[in-house]
Amino acid sequence: MARPKIEELGWCPTPMGEISLRRRWDPVAETDVHEIRLDDEFLMSSLFTAAEEEMARLALAELRSGGADGGFDVVVGGLGLGYTAATVLDDPGVRSLTVVEALEAVVDWHERGLVPAAGNLSADPRCRLEHGDFFAAVASPGGLLSDEPDRVFDAVVLDIDHSPRHVLAPAHAAFYTVEGPRRLAEHLRPGGVFALWSDDPPDEAYLEVLGAVLDRVRAEVVDFSNPYRDQPSANTVYLGTRPGRPV
Numbered sequence: 001m002a003r004p005k006i007e008e009l010g011w012c013p014t015p016m017g018e019i020s021l022r023r024r025w026d027p028v029a030e031t032d033v034h035e036i037r038l039d040d041e042f043l044m045s046s047l048f049t050a051a052e053e054e055m056a057r058l059a060l061a062e063l064r065s066g067g068a069d070g071g072f073d074v075v076v077g078g079l080g081l082g083y084t085a086a087t088v089l090d091d092p093g094v095r096s097l098t099v100v101e102a103l104e105a106v107v108d109w110h111e112r113g114l115v116p117a118a119g120n121l122s123a124d125p126r127c128r129l130e131h132g133d134f135f136a137a138v139a140s141p142g143g144l145l146s147d148e149p150d151r152v153f154d155a156v157v158l159d160i161d162h163s164p165r166h167v168l169a170p171a172h173a174a175f176y177t178v179e180g181p182r183r184l185a186e187h188l189r190p191g192g193v194f195a196l197w198s199d200d201p202p203d204e205a206y207l208e209v210l211g212a213v214l215d216r217v218r219a220e221v222v223d224f225s226n227p228y229r230d231q232p233s234a235n236t237v238y239l240g241t242r243p244g245r246p247v
Helices: 050-065 083-088 105-109 117-124 134-137 172-177 179-185 204-211
Strands: 006-014 017-026 030-037 041-047 072-077 094-101 127-131 153-158 188-198 214-222 234-243
Touching: 017 105, 030 094, 050 083, 050 117, 050 153, 050 214, 050 234, 072 083, 083 094, 083 117, 083 234, 094 105, 094 179, 105 117, 105 188, 117 127, 134 172, 134 234, 172 179, 179 188, 179 204, 204 214, 204 234
Parallel strands: 072 094, 072 153, 094 127, 153 188
Antiparallel strands: 006 017, 017 030, 030 041, 188 234, 214 234
């Protein structure tokens, strides 16, 4: 019997809405596509992962440009389909990776092997998937990891909201004020890097927010091919470094 053109692999109600994982055949791209949706919004598609992957590479390159040479401890905020995390693990200089994901269903889909990158993550002993609210952890005095409250990291790479102005939940908005990077910097080692994915063009107001706390702040535009358009699409990656020399 022929496989259905659209197959729902997972579904779950959440405080933010109904989240679902589906696989469909895309006749334009001529490939199977995995997608995560929140209600009627697309959160992630396996067709468009270039900027998420490039964000991981840019963050690690920024660490090296500041003088660090490996043994990196990295946090990724937001699991999605796992492409950002898998790209972090592709770097042999990464010692450990913790992925913090607020939606337990997404962690479950990875642990059950329902998403393309799941094998890369679960098979790597450096990787830990943690169910938790990244934004609440940044704002609390308890640290990013509940069982290691004093731990700091070389890089924090964030891919949760659509952009600093288009957030998935109202509670996330405070992170994109000056207080957000100020609290985040407490979880970075001196010389540690923060990277953020955005679906919108570079936002000068947000660059000013980051620049009030972090050094070497910039926005990188990442172009990628789009089978539905005659010209490339683009996402933005923001980068900033905690002041101080790497230790």
